[in-house]
Amino acid sequence: MSQILMIVTAADSLTLKDGSPHPTGFWAEELVVAHRDLLAAGHDITLASPGGVRPTVDPGSLSAEVVGDQSRVDELADYLASIDDELAHPLSLDTVDVSLYRAIVLPGGHGPMADLAIDTTLGMLLSEANAAGTLIAPFCHGPAALLSATDPDGHFSFAGRRIAVFTDEEELAGGLGENTPWLVADALAGRGAILESGAAWSSHVVRDGNLISGQNPQSSAAVATELIRALDE
Numbered sequence: 001m002s003q004i005l006m007i008v009t010a011a012d013s014l015t016l017k018d019g020s021p022h023p024t025g026f027w028a029e030e031l032v033v034a035h036r037d038l039l040a041a042g043h044d045i046t047l048a049s050p051g052g053v054r055p056t057v058d059p060g061s062l063s064a065e066v067v068g069d070q071s072r073v074d075e076l077a078d079y080l081a082s083i084d085d086e087l088a089h090p091l092s093l094d095t096v097d098v099s100l101y102r103a104i105v106l107p108g109g110h111g112p113m114a115d116l117a118i119d120t121t122l123g124m125l126l127s128e129a130n131a132a133g134t135l136i137a138p139f140c141h142g143p144a145a146l147l148s149a150t151d152p153d154g155h156f157s158f159a160g161r162r163i164a165v166f167t168d169e170e171e172l173a174g175g176l177g178e179n180t181p182w183l184v185a186d187a188l189a190g191r192g193a194i195l196e197s198g199a200a201w202s203s204h205v206v207r208d209g210n211l212i213s214g215q216n217p218q219s220s221a222a223v224a225t226e227l228i229r230a231l232d233e
Contacts, residue, residue: 009111139214159192
């Protein structure tokens, strides 16, 4: 059994390129699948967010039109209801002792683009965890959080690392489209990350040492599986 920290966005809105607000938050499938599978494997999960704010679920991630199946939406909503007390009382990032955890999980949704990508406290936690070899598992838009991590010399802590992330193709075709304020994949590549992508909307996971990343919501289960395997090593 391992202690796992799941860091969730506290944002409920993202300002689009045209200046309009877009309701957002965490993506239900990503949080639910990771939480459920890690818990089922016998691990303990602690939720944390910036300021200890209760995270908001992205409304699109509980829409049958987006998810494609009302029964799946009901399943996700039921699981979120079952962990409502955890969601209501996350740790504040500024109280986290990252040395207590064997892994950090970072689910997506567009919310991380609004807060986690620029959160200096998170950046220090991720840099410390990375230096210690702690497993770090961001997926879909979760890798935006990695952009916060700068080492003491001012270098991006994940430069030169192989990463899977929601691709530009996926964002432009099925995400926020041309109104996306910035592209997470482009931002990571611009900081020196090495992007490795699979086919759009297919499960694709990349492991580079302690970094386990997934491309999209379809990769949620595979990220959890790879993380469980790594925890058992």
